[in-house]
Amino acid sequence: MFSSSKIKSVDFYRKIPRDLTEASLSGAGLSIVAALSMMFLFGMELNTYMSVNTSTSVIVDKSSDGEFLRIDFNISFPALSCEFASVDVSDVLGTNRLNLTKTVRKFSIDSNLRPNGAEFHSGSAANIVKHDNEVDEESIEGGALVLTAHNFDKYAHQFPLTVVNFYAPWCYWSQRLRPSWDKAAKTIKERYDPEIDGRIIMGKVDCTEDGDLCRRHHIQGYPSIRIFRKGSDVRSDHGHHEHESYYGDRDTDTLVKTMENLVASLPSESQKLALEDKSNVTANTKRPAPSAGGCRIEGHVRVKKVPGNLIISARSDAHSFDVSQMNMSHVIHHLSFGRKVSPRVMSDAKRLIPYIGSSHDRLNGRSFINTRDVGANVTLEHYLQIVKTEVITGNDYQLVEEYEYTAHSNVVQSLHIPVAKFRLELSPMQVLITENQKSFSHFITNVCAIIGGVFTVAGILDSILHNTVRLIKKVELGKNF
Known part of the structure; x- marks a missing residue:
């Protein structure tokens, strides 16, 4: 059995009898400053621990949605009849699908873009x-x-x-x-x-x-x-x-x-x-027959993740069109890429990346009107550069997939039937944003470092200040004698 005296010999924190210590005004001031410093630094460390930390990397696109991309759209054409309105897709690999109808719906609209029938x-x-x-x-x-x-x-x-x-x-x-x-x-x-x-x-x-x-x-x-x-x-x-x-x-x-x-x-x-x-x-x-001269086209199509086109035009295998009278002015109500993200999941992603989703509606609500003279054969063209962003959130590694894009629109003179064309340029790379979780042990270590460091520095300053005051007093007493 160890005696109490032997156990006391390993005490790291030996006590000095209170009668042998002396409190000073300078020491009290430094103690207050040290305590406030500890509280401030602890708050800063706690805020850092609670805040979100992410890392961003650019990798080759290996997204879970495979080699196809879904495009959702809702576009109104005030001067294009639903009778001939056609949605076509094509790409550099030779895909050429004309007049898609399975996933596309059309509604006749009046001059105010309101549907006026079934x-x-x-x-x-x-x-x-x-x-x-x-x-x-x-x-x-x-x-x-x-x-x-x-x-x-x-x-x-x-x-x-x-x-x-x-x-x-x-x-x-x-x-x-x-x-x-x-x-x-x-x-x-x-x-x-x-x-x-x-x-x-x-x-x-x-x-x-x-x-x-x-x-x-x-x-x-x-x-x-x-x-x-x-x-x-x-x-x-x-x-x-x-x-x-x-x-x-x-x-x-x-x-x-x-x-x-x-x-x-x-x-x-x-x-x-x-x-x-x-x-x-x-x-x-x-x-x-169409009950109005305009048409609202909505739905979705799937395209390969290669450069291609989404084209909306007037098409028929047994009709002719007067190109000088064709007007492809349109209003884009909605245009997005990829699978729809639920509001709850999107809010989790915005907690990490506040700016995510800021460009997926870049063209929404915008009007593109042909103001040139009749007979100009004008095609309205949009050049879209699309980049995929993946965000991995939380301990359960919830994946959020979002397509961001930039858009440049232009009016192009056409020798053929005017169309509304969306040129799609998909990046082979993707942006990967990962939430980095901070360990609690690292937080405790930093808190201990803050407390010990401030206490030590305050002790050194107190010692220097106390010895300086004593030295000054000795000098003054020496001069009096």
């Missing part, structure tokens, strides 16, 4: 539209009725069915349709005499002569075949018609059969059911 469904248009090879020009005399702005409403309100071919004489597809349309109109006129039967009439409108009439019905591609129904399709506002578009074959036999099916749809409901099989041919080739 979702516009493009349907599955045929790749090849059938035309007649040759039509005897002599057999088409007295064919389709020529309609103009002066007589259009008269006939549309007079006949239960008014089927109109809006065309342009210079258009290749209009030229191919013209003889078939006139011949079909002549046949229908003979079978359903307007003076006797009066259920249907076929007409045509030259859009180079009656441009206002064509714009009123939102005609942007030639030829456009519209089906107007008397009564039920007349809107109360401005008397405009809600009508249908025909996208089927354009040979004479098909056109005649289509018109007969339309006439067959006029009887009562019981008669319609009896003729259901016959009318299905027409139903598969006609869809509601």
Whole structure:
């Protein structure tokens, strides 16, 4: 057994009897200063321990979302009809996907960018539209009725069915349709005499002569075949018609059969059911026409992580477009890249990196309007440089993936149909930001160092000050003697 005296011999902190110590005013002042210094340095160390510390590195992109990138968008085009609006993607590896519809939705919008109807469904248009090879020009005399702005409403309100071919004489597809349309109109006129039967009439409108009439019905591609129904399709506002578009074959036999099916749809409901099989041919080739001249396009697409393009344009395999009248002005409501990050996860990431997410909405809410003269053939182009940022947060290593981008927009003169183009330049590198956790042992070590260091320095200063005062007093006493 160790005696108490032996145990006391290892005491690091031997005590001096209080009667042998002397308190001084200078020592009290230094003690107060030392205590305040300890408290201040402890607070600074505690703040450092509680604050976030991150490290940033640039590495080759090995992100978890693989080799594809998701693009979400919501863009309004005030002067592009949903009838022909097409979303295309392409890249430097040869990918070229046209008119994506599976993940894209379209809504007709008015001049204030507000949707004015249900979702516009493009349907599955045929790749090849059938035309007649040759039509005897002599057999088409007295064919389709020529309609103009002066007589259009008269006939549309007079006949239960008014089927109109809006065309342009210079258009290749209009030229191919013209003889078939006139011949079909002549046949229908003979079978359903307007003076006797009066259920249907076929007409045509030259859009180079009656441009206002064509714009009123939102005609942007030639030829456009519209089906107007008397009564039920007349809107109360401005008397405009809600009508249908025909996208089927354009040979004479098909056109005649289509018109007969339309006439067959006029009887009562019981008669319609009896003729259901016959009318299905027409139903598969006609869809509601756009109710406005603008279109809002929203949805998402997946592209490869290589330089490429996201293009929105007017597209059709059987229509022509007047490029001098195309206007691709647009308003970007939303454009983002990658998977959506929940608000809670994003707030955790912002705790580490306050500026994260500051550029993922760089184009949101911006308008790009073509102010040049009509006929300028203007393409609005956006060049986007995209870099991925990954943030690893917390002890559970929660991963936040965010795509940041810079955008440069420009107006480009085009020799072809104007488009809205987003050029995508994806960086092969990514920024990795990691939260560095501070150990509690390191915090305690620093606190002990602060306390011991301040105490020691204060003791040294007190000793120096005390000895200096004593020396001064001795000097003064020596002079008195």
